Amino acid sequence: MTPAISVAGLSRRYRGQLALDDVSFDLEPGSITGLLGRNGAGKTTLMRVVAGHEFASAGTVTVLGARPVENEQVLRQMVFVREDQTYPDFRVRQVVQAASWFYPNWSHQLAGALLDEFNLPLDRKVRKLSRGMRSAVGNVIGLAARAEVTLFDEPYAGLDPVSRQLFYDRLLADYAEHPRTVLLSTHLIDEAAGLFERVLVIDRGRIVLNTAADNLRGAATSVTGPAIAVAEFTAGRPVWVRRRIASQESAVVAGAMDETDRARAAALHLHLEPLTLQQLVVHVAGTPVGSLEERTSA
């Protein structure tokens, strides 16, 4: 099967600064992928290159089997919702209308329902909207476009929790009926973790983790309890980090826990807790690349 998005050896250099450094990955059609990483890690640049808004310094990007740059056929099937989108001096109604002209699968019904649910004032100028409301406008476009390849860059910056939940629910519901390839970047990782089938972590322009989300569930566990017991339990296991307060210690251990491990931990009065996706990303994206490869192989 042709990957929906295929990136190979992609680099993007700005005046001596490497924004993207030899990035390679494939995304299968019909999947939701989380693109995670710190500020300035290269998430937006990566999406801009995929959308053909920015040019690669080296490497190739193909979307639906073809180069996206100036390729009308591919661009017609791609929507890019970005947090820092500059809108024309349009009213909300005009923005949504204009978007509907360019997408063959546009759903007026879905757009109408979303505008209503997000409480968006149709006659207000987009530039007069709050940050959250502007994000909501982007979400309406991104979802109603029903584009084969949907790129969301921080789609809910400034959005209230109710609206965020609405976005997740609507995305999943519409995705189930109209499967497409979604690449979504966010900092609210745990909140969105349930959406992701795949996770890409980018740090300093490099992909540091690219794996199915299932592989990450239980990929690491935090072990908390008396320092002596923790030391005994973790002996011989790869430990990512240890934190000690008085006689209590907390260690993050790589690898899954089986029944024997759990029983042993219980006997030692240790508390086991699997790391959430967000905690994993903090570990993965917060450390030098070299040590990471040891970890993912561990």
Added chain:
Amino acid sequence: MNTWIKVARYQLADRWVVVTGPWLILALGFLIALAWATSDPPLPGHAAYSGPAAIYIYLIGTGALAIARQLPFALALGVSRRSFYAGTALLAVAVAAVYGLALTVLQLIERATGGWGPNLYFFRVPYLLDGPWYLTFLTSFVGLALMFAWGMWFGIVYRRWNLPGLLAFLAAQALAVTAVLLIIGAYGWSSAGRFFTTLTIGGLTGLLAALAVLLLAGGYATMRRVTV
């Protein structure tokens, strides 16, 4: 082609920049000129308030905004740079044609009413817009399209290189004009003077059309590597 028309329609959604603004400024200029001419009636054949200049100048801004303000969202909606540029150029040509026609009709009314009463020369400009109606139309059309295209190029330069680019672009144009003047100087001002005095308005319109095509080509070349 279909996408081009959609882009033109997208541009037209901003009525103020494309439609309301230029005609409002023209109407204001006209009313002021009319009030002036009424209070102080000019001598026959000696009164020209070159009114339509306002709409030409306004269209530079329209062209610039049509690119600078509308481009990022259009690209987000999967419009290619090529289609966006072609659609905007299509709008420029359509706007120039319709507005040129309107200016021609207004000129005809001006002639028929004896200068709106007080012998006002507003839509008639000696030499430039003073011939038969079809020449007035042609010159207006080409002139308006030229201004729009010029503005578009400004907009693209601004999108690509911001303010420093804009200043460099202006400097380059000033340099080009200076170069042309120097060349004319080298050939002798008298031969240049002969060229311009024998140049008919039809010939001038042809020159302006060539310049408009040049500007559109330059804009497209700048557009191809623009990023948002």
